[in-house]
Amino acid sequence: MTKTNPGRFFEDYRIGQVIRHATPRTVAEGERALYHALYPARHALYSSDEFAVNCGLEGSPMDDLIAFHTVFGKTVPDISLNAIANLGYAEGRWLHPVWPGDTLRAESQVIGLKENSNGKSGVVWVRTRGLNQMDLPVLEYVRWVMVRKADPDAPAPEAVVPDLARVVHPDDLIIPEELDFSDYDFELAGEPHAWDDYQVGEVIDHVDGVTVEEAEHMLATRLWQNTAKVHFDATAREDGRRLIYGGHVISMARALSFNGLANAQMMVALNGGAHANPCFAGDTIRAWSEVLDKADTDAPGIGAIRLRLVAHKGAAGDHALLTPEGKYAPDVLLDLDYWALIPK
Amino acid sequence: MTKTNPGRFFEDYRIGQVIRHATPRTVAEGERALYHALYPARHALYSSDEFAVNCGLEGSPMDDLIAFHTVFGKTVPDISLNAIANLGYAEGRWLHPVWPGDTLRAESQVIGLKENSNGKSGVVWVRTRGLNQMDLPVLEYVRWVMVRKADPDAPAPEAVVPDLARVVHPDDLIIPEELDFSDYDFELAGEPHAWDDYQVGEVIDHVDGVTVEEAEHMLATRLWQNTAKVHFDATAREDGRRLIYGGHVISMARALSFNGLANAQMMVALNGGAHANPCFAGDTIRAWSEVLDKADTDAPGIGAIRLRLVAHKGAAGDHALLTPEGKYAPDVLLDLDYWALIPK
Amino acid sequence: MTKTNPGRFFEDYRIGQVIRHATPRTVAEGERALYHALYPARHALYSSDEFAVNCGLEGSPMDDLIAFHTVFGKTVPDISLNAIANLGYAEGRWLHPVWPGDTLRAESQVIGLKENSNGKSGVVWVRTRGLNQMDLPVLEYVRWVMVRKADPDAPAPEAVVPDLARVVHPDDLIIPEELDFSDYDFELAGEPHAWDDYQVGEVIDHVDGVTVEEAEHMLATRLWQNTAKVHFDATAREDGRRLIYGGHVISMARALSFNGLANAQMMVALNGGAHANPCFAGDTIRAWSEVLDKADTDAPGIGAIRLRLVAHKGAAGDHALLTPEGKYAPDVLLDLDYWALIPK
Incomplete structure (x- = not known):
């Protein structure tokens, strides 16, 4: 038996299945600096601890997209290694700031499955959550991908297509409790x-x-x-x-x-x-x-x-x-x- | 009205004008590591906390040029976005070490203006200061750039050419108070x-x-x-x-x-x-x-x-x-x- | 006299000579992040502080190869600047974890010398140790390189070829005292x-x-x-x-x-x-x-x-x-x- 990860194929997913993804990751000042080197990032809240403190936070959080990429990356070996296409995102919300020194891990639940009419592949919907070291969710989103079948003769599962919101309702947006733009320095x-x-x-x-x-x-x-x-x-x-x-x-x-x-x-x-x-x-x-x-x-x-x-x-x-x-x-x-x- | 920054043109500068530059930035261990990856930097004072402590400091300061680049970068959207040429530097001094975790911002004062004879551009002199989170100046320098006019018919300002020292006098060099090379380890x-x-x-x-x-x-x-x-x-x-x-x-x-x-x-x-x-x-x-x-x-x-x-x-x-x-x-x-x- | 480092030539080495290498280096979160950007590193012990704590450590150590490369790099100006070839490694052991914030330096002792029959070069064996800021050895290894002679007429030293173990004996492996895989999370x-x-x-x-x-x-x-x-x-x-x-x-x-x-x-x-x-x-x-x-x-x-x-x-x-x-x-x-x- 090979010891390397072959990835999951379409027939390996079950509705309700929860996948605990590998490779927890501590993100800190180094990742922050690299983010600024890789992208022309200038939003002051993520660039300056002082600016963030002035907005009520304890310091600059890690960029929201650092959280997203870190969580997304963890799901790749389990979700998209045999993917033909990354089809979409929905119902994504940032739930809690990620601070330098936090450790992130990720879990996904399979919420939809639909075999393609060609019988060779299917679409898998997962709801992924990123959690910090206190098991507090920091991010969640739904992603759906088209995944190959390993065995074309594997029977098609009952099709379940999740009903996803086209837009996150403004009432459902999570704003960090301490965030305060009353004294915002526009200059x-x-x-x-x-x-x-x-x-x-x-x-x-x-x-x-x-x-x-x-x-x-x-x-x-x-x-x-x-x-x-x-x-x-x-x-x-x-x-x-x-x-x-x-x-x-x-x-x-x-x-x-x-x-x-x-x-x-x-x-x-x-x-x-x-x-x-x-x-x-x-x-x-x-x-x-x-x-x-x-x-x-x-x-x-x-x-x-x-x-x-x-x-x-x-x-x-x-x-x-x-x-x-x-x-x-x-x-x-x-x-x-x-x-x-x-x-x- | 466009919301993006068009930059300042020659006719937008006034003698004495103070520009508070955007995007304060916290620099820390990540920037230090990147500096060593980007340049073959080996000066021991900036490479080793122990070496720096042995020279009387509390640890390695951020490289002097990290301070310079960070401050310089902040001035670009306000000073050199429409610049034709970066003409020179003078009277630059490092005034205080920048420590990991410090947040830098920058301010510039217009100290010279001279329209070119072609009427299409002019030279702008600014004295720029970098300040840390305690509003302590860490760096200052004069820079002059040739900047386009947006409107060639804009009237020429009265020419003011600052009298700049060709060299910073040794008596004016600022040496960090605690710095001590008595026990310097040359090996x-x-x-x-x-x-x-x-x-x-x-x-x-x-x-x-x-x-x-x-x-x-x-x-x-x-x-x-x-x-x-x-x-x-x-x-x-x-x-x-x-x-x-x-x-x-x-x-x-x-x-x-x-x-x-x-x-x-x-x-x-x-x-x-x-x-x-x-x-x-x-x-x-x-x-x-x-x-x-x-x-x-x-x-x-x-x-x-x-x-x-x-x-x-x-x-x-x-x-x-x-x-x-x-x-x-x-x-x-x-x-x-x-x-x-x-x-x- | 030139002030730049010409490097050592074969005739500059003596058996027993100890070389204290320059440029001590503090390694921290920035180096850790860069390591993950440069290599597809996913071993959980070095990726997650939480995972490392669960293995008995106080947090993620710096990658073992960060220690190796940092120590190796320090030896280059003294050992391999005039090297023709890096011939081999032996008896390498990691002796103590390197933690973020540690400062590493390196020392090498010459343990073997053998001039080549062509009289133009020779092989130098050194045992190199990396030490942290408490002078605790974190790594040691033997390396041998072929080095040019500057003066082909320099007399050949008495040949000393060290007797090196082909393999480090399992009894000699150093396991960090606190390391404990009893509760290891394979998932x-x-x-x-x-x-x-x-x-x-x-x-x-x-x-x-x-x-x-x-x-x-x-x-x-x-x-x-x-x-x-x-x-x-x-x-x-x-x-x-x-x-x-x-x-x-x-x-x-x-x-x-x-x-x-x-x-x-x-x-x-x-x-x-x-x-x-x-x-x-x-x-x-x-x-x-x-x-x-x-x-x-x-x-x-x-x-x-x-x-x-x-x-x-x-x-x-x-x-x-x-x-x-x-x-x-x-x-x-x-x-x-x-x-x-x-x-x-």
């Missing part, structure tokens, strides 16, 4: 634009672009202990290219969105997301955002803003999202829908 | 050469060379939250090349200078500096130094040495600095003039 | 295979491959303050290629070995090792292991396993080690022999 944060200054439907071009390199996306993807072969092994694909981890594009786009959304400090929900087209080294990533919704909150000085964040590799100012046929335009890399907290 | 530091062993006029070839990569200079430049487009976006220049941040060359050259100047531990003043020619990925950076001056200090066991640090991309041993016409030779990348502290 | 560690599940002679293919980049190996090699010119300067070799530090291959292979040896948590002895062929950027590193021996220990729940770790740049599944002539096959990069601790 230090870098932009004067507050919650009231954004209009639903408004589009913001984030102007800057970053050309990505093989070394960078591999450093990032390893840092999150994501083991998917296609990101690292130039011989894995026929074209000899390494596919860039979709989360690298998410972090790059979110960091670029500082320019125009400097005050959209904290990600609190992931409503959905699609990795529209593959990203490769040499691509220049640009981003634009659209304000999809706004919601008030009871927390001091804090509003919520729902944003579509689009990353693309086209020319600056290119905001084409869909083709006339309704598919993603070929230059679009990412279409992400999230809620952020922003001072009023 | 652990790596070289036996003390203050007395260096002669004014002496030239030291630092022997080693480092070929630079796109991924590295972008990691570094992002780490300092420097947002200048030309460093990251391969489509920004017509030749498709990314310009390497001049500070990356400064740090590389300073680290290379260990070989021959291992005991020139602490940078205390930046007298001047020119980025003589652009640096691109694939260039092999080498460095040599010339002893420009020496000064005694009252601090225990501590002398000051004024050094010219030249980085170039030519062959090993190539010390050509100027062409017969008095311009920088084409292989010269950097000509830096600084004071360092060295044991006697 | 969190990532694999169910315990000491009893491995058979001597068993071969494990670690499946994954990583294509290496110039930026990555230079970041790593600088991080360990290894100054050998060939790793950094593309003009140093006639073919314009930078030679990848052999230790980068060791760490890559050890990290890849997680897949099949996830529970071989702690390296405790280095019996031997050969850098069989040079590694260059663009190579895809793969690895396989062979179980060479097993030994029980008195420590709670802890067994020892002796492993051959082979890294190669050939196709997946290629386990050719030697040519019919008994030389290393051209795709083999590394042949390492070590003892690891694994739960029973």
Whole structure:
């Protein structure tokens, strides 16, 4: 019997099954510094302990996407090693800040299964939770992936397709108890634009672009202990290219969105997301955002803003999202829908 | 109205104006480790807490150039986003060590303005200060840049050209109060050469060379939250090349200078500096130094040495600095003039 | 007199000579994060403070190979700057965990000398020890290198060839006093295979491959303050290629070995090792292991396993080690022999 992990195939999943993922990980100042080296991250809450203290926190939390990538990475060996495609995200919420020194682990429950009509693969839905060293949930989200069957003759399970919210309802957003934007320093944060200054439907071009390199996306993807072969092994694909981890594009786009959304400090929900087209080294990533919704909150000085964040590799100012046929335009890399907290 | 930062143009500056720069930043062990990964840094005071304690400090401070790059990076969105050229530095002094965990912010005051005769641009002089979380200044320097006008018809301001010292006077060097080189361990530091062993006029070839990569200079430049487009976006220049941040060359050259100047531990003043020619990925950076001056200090066991640090991309041993016409030779990348502290 | 370090030549070594190497180095959370970014490291003991606490430790130690590389790097300016070849390792033992915040320095004693018959070079054997800030040895190993003579007429020293153990005896393995695998969590560690599940002679293919980049190996090699010119300067070799530090291959292979040896948590002895062929950027590193021996220990729940770790740049599944002539096959990069601790 081989001792290496072959990954799970479609027929290995059962509704209700809970998978406790391996490789707990302590994240600290080193991961924070690397995050700033890998992405042009400038949101002040995650850059300065003093700024965070002034917002009621005990110091800078780890970037919300460090939590996301770390938890996501843990699920790869169990969920997506034999995946053909990462199909979507839903009902994602950040539940508790991750502090430097925290140790994260992850668990997933299978909540949906549907074999494809070709009988060779199927879709698996899992609800994943990240937990800290006190077993406090810090993040949860649903992800669904298309997974190969090892045995095409394995019988199809009863199809269960979970009923997922298209958007996290504003009432369900979790705001850290101590967070307080009453004394928010807009000058230090870098932009004067507050919650009231954004209009639903408004589009913001984030102007800057970053050309990505093989070394960078591999450093990032390893840092999150994501083991998917296609990101690292130039011989894995026929074209000899390494596919860039979709989360690298998410972090790059979110960091670029500082320019125009400097005050959209904290990600609190992931409503959905699609990795529209593959990203490769040499691509220049640009981003634009659209304000999809706004919601008030009871927390001091804090509003919520729902944003579509689009990353693309086209020319600056290119905001084409869909083709006339309704598919993603070929230059679009990412279409992400999230809620952020922003001072009023 | 666009929400993204267009940067300031020449006509936006006023004499006396104080700009409080955005994005305060906490620097800690992670930045220290990255500094050692990005540059061949070996000066013992910044490498070993024990060595630093033996020199009277509470532990290793952050590298002097981490302080410089962090402060410099904060000024870019306000000072050099529309800059045509970074023209010079003067009157730079490190005023207080930066410790792991410190949070830095930056302020600049406009101290000079002079429109160019073409009416399309002008030179702006700013005095920039870096401050820690206790509002204690850690660094100050004057920088002048050539900045575009947005409106060529904007009236020229009255020309004010500041009178800048060509060299920081030795009496004005700030030596950390506790610093003490009486018990300095030359063996652990790596070289036996003390203050007395260096002669004014002496030239030291630092022997080693480092070929630079796109991924590295972008990691570094992002780490300092420097947002200048030309460093990251391969489509920004017509030749498709990314310009390497001049500070990356400064740090590389300073680290290379260990070989021959291992005991020139602490940078205390930046007298001047020119980025003589652009640096691109694939260039092999080498460095040599010339002893420009020496000064005694009252601090225990501590002398000051004024050094010219030249980085170039030519062959090993190539010390050509100027062409017969008095311009920088084409292989010269950097000509830096600084004071360092060295044991006697 | 030049002030730069020319390195030692064969005639500069004397039997019994002790060399106190320069550049002590404090390693902490930043180095840990970088290690995870540079290598696909997933061994839980080094990834999670909680997991380590559950194994009786006060927290995650620094990776054993961080200790090795840091100590090795310090020796380069004194031992291998003029080396023609790194010939071998023996009698390597990790003696004490390195904790975040520890400061390491290194000392070497010359224990063997043998001039080559050509009179132009010779072999130098040194026993190197790494020590922490309390002067407690954390690591020791013997290394031998072929070093150039500066003066071919220098007389040959009396040949002394040390008698080195082919393998560290299991009784001589040092197990951290507090280490306890009685409550080991195999699920969190990532694999169910315990000491009893491995058979001597068993071969494990670690499946994954990583294509290496110039930026990555230079970041790593600088991080360990290894100054050998060939790793950094593309003009140093006639073919314009930078030679990848052999230790980068060791760490890559050890990290890849997680897949099949996830529970071989702690390296405790280095019996031997050969850098069989040079590694260059663009190579895809793969690895396989062979179980060479097993030994029980008195420590709670802890067994020892002796492993051959082979890294190669050939196709997946290629386990050719030697040519019919008994030389290393051209795709083999590394042949390492070590003892690891694994739960029973």
